[in-house]
Amino acid sequence: MDSKYSLIGNGNKLNISQFKIKPKPTPILFNRRNGPSSPKKVKLNDSESKPSLANGNKFKISIQEQRTKLPVYDKKNKLLDLIKRHNTLIILGETGSGKTTQIPQYINSARLQNNGKIAITQPRRVAAVSIATRVAQEFGNGQTVGDTVGYTVRFEDVTSKRTKIKYLTDGMLLREAMFDNLLMEYTVIILDEAHERTINTDVLFGIVKNAQKVRESRNLEPLKIIIMSATMDVDHFSKYFNNCQAVYLEGRTYPVNVFYTVKPHDDYQTASVATFFKIHREAPANHDVLIFLTGQEEIEAVAHQIRVLSKDPEVEGPPVRVCTLYAAQPSSQQMTVFNPSPQNLRKVIISTNIAETSVTITGIKYIIDSGMVKARTYHPATGLELLKVQRISQEQAWQRTGRAGRDSEGTCYRLYTRSQFEMMQKSTIPEIQRANLTSVALQLLALDIHALYFDFMDKPPEDAITTAFEQLKLLGAIDNVESSSLTSLGEQMVKFPLDPRFSKILLSASNFGCLVEVLTIVSLLSVESILLSPPNKREQVQMIRQKFFSAYGDHITLLNIYREFSNVGQNCRSWCHEHYINMRNILQAREVRSQLEEICTRAGLTLSSCGSQMEQVRRCLLTGLFMNVAELHRDRQYITLDKRQVVSIHPSSVLHGQQPHFVLFTEVVQTTKRYLRLLSTVEGEWLQEAAPDYFRTHSIKCARES
Incomplete structure (x- = not known):
């Protein structure tokens, strides 16, 4: 398919490489793809799923009526009977079955949790917030989130003493376990989206399994565990959870036509935009589109392109x-994707893999799958944790495809060839x-567990x-590597x-007299980048931000930006717009900073504040990031001190083009090279002082070689 549209929207015509779709794809049926293959599964559905609500009237029926249309509704009594009889139960519920919103309500209405609470974990913040909001609406009687139904995510707790059903991220339940390893507040814990196997969910598997066992042995209030997912290796999960029962709950899914490209497309962003306008030209209004990309920067760039091009008078449709969805967004912004579209308007949602399984968005008829995901991978041999865009697995590809088969027959355009799909990892x-695993090891030590002896599923x-x-x-959290207890610093x-x-x-910041500054820097590093970098305005952005640039590097530059932002007052929106800052x-970051300051x-x-004395700040950063130091060598290459890896300064850094002898870096990103991002200059003589044990075994060339 040819496109005559400029992708930057500046009037220049840009020819997109031909994007051909196979004319006669084979429809793939999903409603029985995850059907019962294991003898442990009990199939609850004994009749056909109810027909879909038509797109035009799905928002006209009451919330209570919508609940009765869900496939799980007819199985309520059978499910409750199984939950009563089994302390641990696996529920496989296809997307759209209603398992996440309804099962906690059924348990609560039957009072199966007695006087305890029901916890439902989600891998992602947006899912915990959106589902809790929906379930609170379903309760009615003027209830809002924080009454009977609440949620807890990092830096936000919306619960009360009245809360009985609590949606929370897996990371938050893990933090609660650090202070109460038997999780006595809960009598039912539902581990949802278990197939995603996030690091926190995997640790929770072992913690809740142990809590259940210990509570039983001490005759304490019993703990019921329910593991829920749209798809998983049932035998593997069942074996880990003491050969527990599994039950299969069919969803309401429809055929999805899958199209592959004829040839590979490396520029999947351009291909996404081109494919969207092919759909936009041909599909009826109210047929919404979901595009899967890898991260905030890509998503915002494609969103901008679609907004600009859709206003072109030559564009039909x-x-x-345009809605965007990624982890760094505030909850209020994420919620906009769930708002129904008015008649005769097309909604396009551009999302990371959040939308694969964590949230259900109605009205999606078309999927555009880039086939890519951004993943963080740690390599102990190199000592580097790389943030890298890579191919998804076949399992993820099918999850993405299934998002189009919720309400009626759908279509998925895969921006890769069939042979590329077949070469993907199965799962x-x-x-x-x-x-x-440093964070995991620390969290487990808080529970007096050494990670080497923890009961991991894998x-x-x-x-x-x-x-x-x-x-x-090296950080001072433990005295030796065999230790099962923390030092006072570790605590x-x-x-x-x-x-x-x-x-x-x-x-460490109090000792350096710079806690005010370091709180700001750590908060800015805890959120997605605050810097906007439109590709067609790079020189303009550089000029406007010049006043913030610090010769000491990116951390101090970010601090300078935040300091001015804090003094702007009510004009912050126009100030952010003027300086290309993501408001x-x-x-x-300001909210995160407030929470960290409380702790x-x-x-x-x-x-304490160091004012303009930035040496203390850089010395303080070294106390935690001393393993992230690279040194300039005579061939003008940077080599990491930790494992002697060749690296380069990322072009986005204010230090790019300069050659300080030592740099401290926050992260490594791999594209064509390994790039260091978010840097500060440090002095060689500071290194021994920051971590004497570490630098005793890592050679440093303190004098610059010529």
């Missing part, structure tokens, strides 16, 4: 509402087997666990919902 590698590589303990020892570090390195930096992200105050830290 109805008006377009996604669990995060626990590819992540830096054990992480031993070298990754060993590396995590070596890092915790303080656990109080922060942060990477242990950043917790250490905050705890949503900087406001979120610092409770920990007895003194709120």
Whole structure:
């Protein structure tokens, strides 16, 4: 397919490479794809699923009527009977079955939780918030979120003493377990979206399994565990949870026609835009589109292109509402994707893999799947945690495809060839087997558990666990790598919902007299980038931001930006627009900063400021990030001190084009090269002082070689 539209919207015509779709695809039926193959599964459905609500009237029936139309509704009594009889139960419920919103309500109405609470974990913040909001609406009687139904996500707790049903991220339940390892507040814990196998969910599997066992042995209030998912290896899960019963609940899914490209397309952003306008030209209004991309920057760029091009008078099709969905957005912004579209308007949602399974968006008729995802992978051998865009698995591809078959027959355009699909991994590698385990090791030590002896469903590589303990020892959180207990510093570090390195930096800041500044920097590093970089305005952006640039690097530059933002007052929107600052992200950073400041105050830290003396700030950053230092060598290459890896300064850094002898970096991104991002200059003589044990075994060339 040819496109005559400019992707930047500046009037220049840009020819997109031909994008051909196979004319006669084979329809793929999803409603029985995850059917019962294991003898442990009990199939609840004994009749055909109810027909879909038509797109035109789905918002006209009452919320209570909508509940009765869900496939799970007719199975309520059978489900409750199974939950009563089994302490642990696996429920496979296809997308759209109603399992996440309805089953907690059924348990609550039957009072199966007795006087305890029902916890439902979600891998993502947006899911916890949106589902809790919906379930609170279904309760009616003027109830709002925070009454009977509430949610808890990082830096936001919307619950009360009246709350009985609590949706929360898996990370938040894990934090609660650190302070009560038997989770006595809950009598039912539902681990939802278990197939995603996030690092926190995998750790929770072991913690809730142990809590259930200990509570039973001590004759305490019993704990029921329900594991829910749209798809999973049932035998593997059942075996881990003591050969528990599994039940299969059919959803309401429809055929989805899958189209592959004739040839590979590396520029999937351009292909996404081109494919959207092909759909836009041909499909009826109110047929909404969901595009899967990898991250905020890509999503915002494609959203901008679609907004501009859809207003071109030559473009055929109805008006377009563009919605974006990614983890860094404030909850209020994320909620807009669930708002129904007015008649004769097309909604296009551009999302990360959040929309694969975590949230259900009605009205989607078309999927555009880039086939890519952004994943963080840790390599103990190189000491680098790489943020890399990579191919999804076949399992993820089918999850994405299934989002179009919720209300009626749908279509999925895959921006890759059939042979590329067949070369994808069958399923996604669990995060626990590819992540830096330092945070996990610290959290488990807070529960007096050594990670080497923890009951993981799939054990992480031993070298990754060993590396995590070596890092915790260097940070001062433990005395030795065999230790099953924390030092007093380690106990303080656990109080922060942060990477242990950043917790250490905050705890060191009082000694350097710069806690005010370091709180700001850590908060800005805890959210998505606050810097907007429109590709067609790079020089203009550079000129406007010049006043913020610091010769000391990116951390101090970010601090300078935040300081001016804090003094702007009510004109913050126009100030952000003028300086190309992402207002949503900087406001979120301000909220995170406020929460971290509270924790610092409770920990007895003194709120001190170093004013314009930035040496203290850079020295303080070294106390946590000393393993992230690279040195310039005679061939003008940077090499990491930790594992001697060749790296380069990222072009987005204010230090790009300069050659300081030592740089401290926050993260590594792999594209054509390994790039260091978010840097500060540091002095060689500071290194020994920051971490004497570490630098005793890592050679430094303190004199610049010529």
